[in-house]
Amino acid sequence: MSTSPYPAYNCAACGGPLTLKFRYTKIITCPHCGAGLFLEDKAVKMRGLESVMADYPSLFSLYENYAYKTQKLTPIGQVRFEYAHGFWDEWWTLMSSGEACWMSVDEGDIAIEQLVTLDKMPFMPDLQVDVEIELLGESLRVTERGSAQCIALKGEIPEVIMIGDNFDYVHLSGAKGRLVTLEVQNGNLFAYEGQWIDPFEVKRL
Numbered sequence: 001m002s003t004s005p006y007p008a009y010n011c012a013a014c015g016g017p018l019t020l021k022f023r024y025t026k027i028i029t030c031p032h033c034g035a036g037l038f039l040e041d042k043a044v045k046m047r048g049l050e051s052v053m054a055d056y057p058s059l060f061s062l063y064e065n066y067a068y069k070t071q072k073l074t075p076i077g078q079v080r081f082e083y084a085h086g087f088w089d090e091w092w093t094l095m096s097s098g099e100a101c102w103m104s105v106d107e108g109d110i111a112i113e114q115l116v117t118l119d120k121m122p123f124m125p126d127l128q129v130d131v132e133i134e135l136l137g138e139s140l141r142v143t144e145r146g147s148a149q150c151i152a153l154k155g156e157i158p159e160v161i162m163i164g165d166n167f168d169y170v171h172l173s174g175a176k177g178r179l180v181t182l183e184v185q186n187g188n189l190f191a192y193e194g195q196w197i198d199p200f201e202v203k204r205l
């Protein structure tokens with residue numbers, strides 16, 4: 001068992017030790033019994049109804065290491081969303097730079113994004129497909145909009161997300177594979193920016 005520099009918790013269901021890999025983890029699934037748990041200050045609370053992550057072949061597995069360019073990537077959390085075209089996975093991923101990112105994988109397409117603060121939030125209803133707007137110093141075009149629902153969670157997650165949570169999203173694309181995603185969850189708007197990456201440049205270590 002590896003040691004962790006982060007706070008020690010025990011599972012509220014089975015009492016087993018929970019070894020955090022990320023200081024700000026808010027949700028964790030117990031590696032011993034599979035219970036879903038909230039971490040709040042020093043307390044560990046049961047989340048209630050869980051859904052099992054069905055095993056589909058994926059480019060990534062939790063806690064394995066991957067190389068992308070000069071970075072080592074280690075997914076520590078997985079959130080699955082269902083949408084009109086099926087499902088996609090968001091992997092909460094530690095980077096060897098010390099940062100963390102969301103890696104989204106929809107079949108063979110991979111994007112890496114990080115939370116970003118916008119000076120001015122766009123008005124979501126205006127953002128129909130093919131509309132162009134100025135955002136983050138660039139002209140971006142809406143390539144997709146839709147809604148999704150969280151259907152499964154596994155590992156460590158830095159946000160409080162519940163199974164069954166719904167949200168609306170808009171994807172915008174810029175030059176050189178740049179990607180911006182806007183999400184509305186419970187009336188709050190979050191922006192993420194990043195880029196599409198070439199799956200062939202990601203190697204398992």
Ligand SMILES: [Zn+2]
Binds near residue numbers: 032
């Ligand atoms: Zn447990």
